[in-house]
Amino acid sequence: MSDADAPVNSGQPGDPTAEKDPHDWVTGDEPATGAQKSYLSTLAQQAGEEVPDDISKADASIKIEELQDETGRGK
DSSP states (O other): OOGGGSOOOOOOTTOGGGOOOGGGOTTTTSBOOHHHHHHHHHHHHHHTOOOOTTOBHHHHHHHHHHHHHHHTOOO
């Protein structure tokens, strides 16, 4: 499939092209953002877990999803 034939990301919730595996993110190895760290801290506290301070953007995203499932938040 050429780039011209690739599905266009509509940006709408549920659009499968809007989601990309965090391991494929160009900036995934960068440190987690402040917003990710804040939300992750809230979720981890609720779940009784600890999260390393030096977590990457990609790993933070994955952990947020795991903790959302565990705590029932964010869904």
